[in-house]
Amino acid sequence: MVDAGFLVAQLVNALFYSSILFMIASGLSLIFGITRILNLAHGAFYMLGAYIMYTVMTALPGGASAVLGILAAGALVALIGLLVEAGLLRRVYGKPEEVQLLLTFALILVLDDLAKMIWGPEYKSLTTLPWGSLAVGDYTIPVYHLVAIAVALASAVGLWLLFSRTTLGKKIRASASYPEVAEALGVDTRRMFMATFMLGSALAGASGALAGPVLTAYPGMGTEAIVLSFAIIVIGGMGSILGALAGALIVGFTRTVMAVVYPVLEVALIYIVMAIVLLVKPTGLFGGREVERR
Amino acid sequence: MRPVLVVEDVRKYYGRVAAVDGVSLTIEEESVVGLIGPNGAGKTTLLDIISGVVRPDTGRVKLVTEEGEVDLTGRPISYITRMGVSRAFQIPNVFSGLTVLDNLRTALVASKRLYTRPTRSYESLPGVDEEAHRLASLVGLEDRVEVKASGLSHGERKLLDIAMALTTKPRVLLLDEPTAGLSAVEKGRIVELIEGLKRRGIPMLVVEHDLDVVFSVSDRVVAMHEGKVLVEGRPEEVRSDPRLRVAYFGE
C-alpha cells in the first residue's frame, strides 16, 4: 500500500535533497569553469555553512534566525573563500592539477580540524525545524524543506540571469575564455576570478546552512558531499548550470527512492548511473562543448 | 606510375563552413605532390583527414599496397601511422621531455610494435639504436642525440619531427609546411633533406607556403582555394595558370 501522502512527502524529501546538492555542485562547477581549479575543499565550505547555521540557530531560536543563519553562512563562507583564493589558490593558477588538488585537499584537513576545535567532534543537530509543517494525509511536510527548495530555485534562476543577462556575467566569462582580450578591454580578470570564487563559496555555505538543521553538521560531512558533487557534474556535464540541476535531481531522486526501495544500493546506484551516462555520452547530459580529451 | 595514396572526394564541414569541399587527389610512387593555396584553403584539414586526426563527413582515403587497397577512412591515427602514412607537423611536434635519441627510439618502438616486449631494456633493443643514429645523421642531428628536444632550436625540432616520421619506413610522407619559420640556412637544410628523400623514392605530399621550394621539389602541384582544388598539374603549368593569381591576390 502506497498512499498519496507518503509519495508527496518523499517527493519533497527528494527535491529538498536535490536542492542542497544543486547548490553545492553548481558552486563547484562555476568555480572550476572559470578558474580551472577543482576545489576539493568546496565540501568543507559546505560543512562550515552547516556549523554557522547551527551556531546562529542555537543562539537565537526562531524563524527569523534561520534566515539570518543562511545569510550569515553565505556571507562568512564567501569571506573564507576570498581569503583562500587570495592567500592560497592564486599561487597555483595554471600549475599542474596535482598541485592544485593536493593544496585544496590540505585545506580540507585544516578546515575539518578547525571545525572540530571550534564546534567539537560530535554531531550537531537541531531538535525542531523552524516554520512548522504542513499535513498531507498521515504525513507531514516541513515548511523548512519548501523554503530550501525555493532558495535553490532562486539561485538557479539568479545564476542563469547573471551569466545570460548581465555585464558582470559576461566579464566573468570573458576572463576565463579570453583573458588577454578581457584585460586589454579593461576587465580586471583577477577580480573576476575572486568574485567567482566568492560566489561559488557562498553557494556552498548557503547550501550547508540549509542542509545543517536537517542532515546534522559533523566534521567530514564535506568529504562526502564533494564526491557526490563530482558525480553530479559528470552526469550533468562540466560547467553547465542546467547540467548541475539535472545531475542534482537525478542523484537526489535516485538516493531518496533507493533509500526506501533497496537501501543496499542507495549510494552505489548513483555511481552506476554515472558510469552509464559516461558510456553513452562522455561529456555528460548537458556538456555540449567538447571537454579536453587529452 | 602506380598510385600509392588515393583521396576520393572528401568533404569536411565545420557547421556550415566547408573546410574541405570535395577534394580528390592521387599520390603516385616515387613522386612528390606539392599542395599550395592561401591561408584557410583547407590544406592542413586535408592532411588531418589523411592522417586520421579529422574524420571526413564524406569521401574515402585509400592506401594502395602490394597486397591491395586498404581503406584508411575513419581508422585510428596509430593504425594509419603503422600502415605507413607518416606525418611531420607545421609546428614541430616532438616529445620535448625526451632526448633526441629517445624521441627516435620511441618512434621506432611504436612503429615496430616493440612495446609489447616488457623484458628488455629499451636502451638495448636490437636494431633500434643503430636505426635511431642513422636517422639522426640523415637529418643532420648526429651531434645532438643526447640533447633534450626542449633544448633544440626551432629548425632542429623540425628536422627531428621529420626524422620521427621516417621511422615507419613510410609508404607516404606528409609534410606540413616544412620550411615555415626557418632561417635561410635551415631552409636549405630542409630542402636538401626533401630532395634526398625524393631520390630514395619516398612519395610525399608537401604543404608549403614558399612557392619556390614547392615548384622546385614537386613533380605535381595542387592548388587549393576555399576547400576545393583550383588548379592541378606540372609545376610550370600551375605557376603560369592565371587562376592561381586570382586565388592568392583576388585579381
Added chain:
Amino acid sequence: MKPSDYWALVLVFALLAVAPALAGPFYTRLLATGILYGTAAVGFNVLFGYTGLLSFGHAMFWGAGAYTVAIGMVKMGLSFPASLALSLLVVGVIALVTGFLSLRHTRIYFAMLTLAFGQLLYAIALKWRSMTGADEGIYGVPRPLGDVVLYYYLILGVSLVVLLALLKILKSPLGLAFRSIRDNPFRAEVVGYPVNRLRLLSYTISGLATGVAGSLYAPLQTSVNPESLYWTFSAAIVFMAILGGSRVFIGPFIGGLLYVFIQDTAMGATEYWLLATGITLGALILLLPEGIVGYIWRRLGGRLE
C-alpha cells in the same frame, strides 16, 4: 657517482632489512605499514609520474586488495597465498572495468572519475554487511607466519619483488611508451602507439601493484575497515608520491615511509594531527613541489624523469 634507480632501491631495502634489529615491535610494525604505503605509492606513480594520469581513486585498489584477502581468509577459509591470488584477480578486474570507463577522459576529469569509482567501492563495502561487515569491517584476519617481525620480512620481500618488476617494466620499451604518452599523447598516437590501450595497461599495472600492497596490509593489521577505501586515502597516496617525489622511481616509496612517520608524530603530538598534516602538506606542495627525494636526487646530479 650519479644516483641510479637500482642502487637506490638496493640501499633502501638493505637498510630496511636491518631495521627490525634496531627498532622495537611497535616501530617494526610502523615500518611495515610504511613499506606497504610506499609500495602502493610507487604503483600509483607508474600511472601518474610515468604515464601522466592523475588517479584520485587508488584507495580502491588498496582497499579491494585488503578486503579480498580478509574475505578470502576469514569468510572463505582460504590460505594466504590463495587469498592473495584471488585478490590480484579481483583487483585486476576492477582496474580493467574502471580504467576502461575513466580513460574516456584525461586530466582533471580522469581524476574525478577515478575518485567517483573509488567511492562506488566504498559504498558497496559500507552496505554489503554479510560480506564486508559494513562499517565495522572484518576482524580476526590471521597473520601469516604469526610473528610481526617474520611478517615484516615477508612484506619486505614481496615489496622488493613488486618494485623490481615495476622498475624493469619502466626501463623496458613499454616504459618508454608510457613516458612518451605522458610527454605528448597526440604525438604518441601519431608515431603509432595505441595510446588508450597502453593507458589502460599502465592503469592496470599500477592498480595491481597498489592492490598487492593493500592485500598484505589486512593481515598486518589483522583487520580491514571501509576507511581503507575512502577517497581521502586515495589523496593520501597522491600525497606520499608528491612528498617523496614523483620524478624519481624510489621517491614515492620514501614518501610512503615518511608519511607514516609524519602521521605518527603528529598524532602523538596533538589531538589535531589532521591540521598539522594539512599544513605540512600545503607547505611542501608550495615550497618543494619536486619532493624530498627529488630534491636530493637533483642535488646529487641524478636525472629527474
